[in-house]
Amino acid sequence: MDFQPTLTGELTILRPTVPEDWEGMFAVASDPLIWEQHPFHNRWQEPVFRAYFEDALRSGGGLTILDKASGAIIGASRYDFHDAARDEVEIGWTFIARTYWGGVWNREIKRLMLDHIHRYVSGAVFVVGEQNLRSRRAMEKIGGVLQAGRIERGNGHHIPGHAFYVIQRGGFRG
Numbered sequence: 001m002d003f004q005p006t007l008t009g010e011l012t013i014l015r016p017t018v019p020e021d022w023e024g025m026f027a028v029a030s031d032p033l034i035w036e037q038h039p040f041h042n043r044w045q046e047p048v049f050r051a052y053f054e055d056a057l058r059s060g061g062g063l064t065i066l067d068k069a070s071g072a073i074i075g076a077s078r079y080d081f082h083d084a085a086r087d088e089v090e091i092g093w094t095f096i097a098r099t100y101w102g103g104v105w106n107r108e109i110k111r112l113m114l115d116h117i118h119r120y121v122s123g124a125v126f127v128v129g130e131q132n133l134r135s136r137r138a139m140e141k142i143g144g145v146l147q148a149g150r151i152e153r154g155n156g157h158h159i160p161g162h163a164f165y166v167i168q169r170g171g172f173r174g
Contacts, residue, residue: 004017009112012108075097089121114172122169127153143167
């Protein structure tokens with residue numbers, strides 16, 4: 001299973017995150033309004049974001065999101081936590097610059113990621129902060145099905161205060 005593919009759409013390119021992405025990625029992530037509804041609402045701060053960035057590099061699933069037209073870094077996402085028993089992989093840690101909010105960009109990013117991972121597993125899991133209404137609405141718009149009562153990742157790690165959504169192969173709307 002390739003957790004760091006290069007995926008190309010009409011608007012975006014997703015490619016493996018590399019250490020040289022730090023400056024461009026932090027330039028985007030340093031906007032506090034990106035994180036205002038996120039459980040880690042202080043991720044715009046350099047030390048907090050640096051931990052996120054280093055974790056993405058270590059994970060083997062970090063993807064940098066580029067604006068295809070300009071080549072500029074506009075955000076990041078990640079694949080992680082393959083659960084063979086549930087036949088699913090988690091997609092998450094996604095953020096994009098506010099100038100790219102509004103649906104079309106997020107839908108393409110998620111479509112590219114889902115099309116890729118659904119070649120290997122039947123389900124993709126998204127873990128969203130319960131209070132992150134913006135992200136929860138976005139999940140529902142693209143076909144995410146809320147998993148009532150689920151509070152743990154495939155690795156058994158409990159995550160209270162989060163909602164779990166699953167998009168099965170063929171379930172993407174966008």
